[in-house]
Amino acid sequence: MEEIYSEFYLARCQKKLKNWGAPLDGWFCKEIIDVREDDEEAPLATCELCDCSKVRFVHVMDHLLYFEELRVGCICAGVMQGNILAAQERERQMKNRAKRRKNFLKKKWNQKYGGYYRKQFWLVYKHKLLEIKVDSENKHFVSCNQGKPVCSYKGRPIDNFYSAVYAAFDLADPLEDIL
Numbered sequence: 001m002e003e004i005y006s007e008f009y010l011a012r013c014q015k016k017l018k019n020w021g022a023p024l025d026g027w028f029c030k031e032i033i034d035v036r037e038d039d040e041e042a043p044l045a046t047c048e049l050c051d052c053s054k055v056r057f058v059h060v061m062d063h064l065l066y067f068e069e070l071r072v073g074c075i076c077a078g079v080m081q082g083n084i085l086a087a088q089e090r091e092r093q094m095k096n097r098a099k100r101r102k103n104f105l106k107k108k109w110n111q112k113y114g115g116y117y118r119k120q121f122w123l124v125y126k127h128k129l130l131e132i133k134v135d136s137e138n139k140h141f142v143s144c145n146q147g148k149p150v151c152s153y154k155g156r157p158i159d160n161f162y163s164a165v166y167a168a169f170d171l172a173d174p175l176e177d178i179l
């Protein structure tokens with residue numbers, strides 16, 4: 001196998017963890033965030049462990065014996081987890097998901113008329129029925145396979161079609177599948 005990080009890099013990461021009194025391994029990834037998910041120009045993140053400032057996919061690492069989580073890039077996540085390949089696989093899946101999302105956003109939604117809602121749209125994606133319903137107060141309700149409707153995206157109430165489409169993608173292609 002090719003060497004993907006140097007002994008020097010590894011030693012430096014471990015030294016930093018030691019200085020913080022943090023465990024050297026046994027970390028797990030509880031969340032992964034694409035900082036450019038909604039905006040391709042958004043600033044990249046900085047790895048809290050090696051200070052690399054070009055992190056697009058932030059691996060949020062947690063440990064049962066440490067009081068806080070650390071937000072790091074792919075290789076540092078691999079070091080902390082004790083499994084570089086697993087971290088790289090996560091990163092690869094995030095890249096693929098970002099591509100799927102880009103295609104998803106181009107899809108045309110079908111409109112449905114009549115009924116209680118002011119507007120209704122639907123789309124079938126990956127064999128799932130996605131629906132967006134808009135009420136008279138412009139509240140958007142998003143559902144997948146007629147499950148419980150979601151009416152917020154990234155913690156904010158959905159009041160426009162774009163956010164509704166973003167929320168629909170998260171329901172159809174959940175991030176949790178990658179972890």
Ligand SMILES: [Zn+2]
Binds near residue numbers: 047072075076
């Ligand atoms: Zn790093």
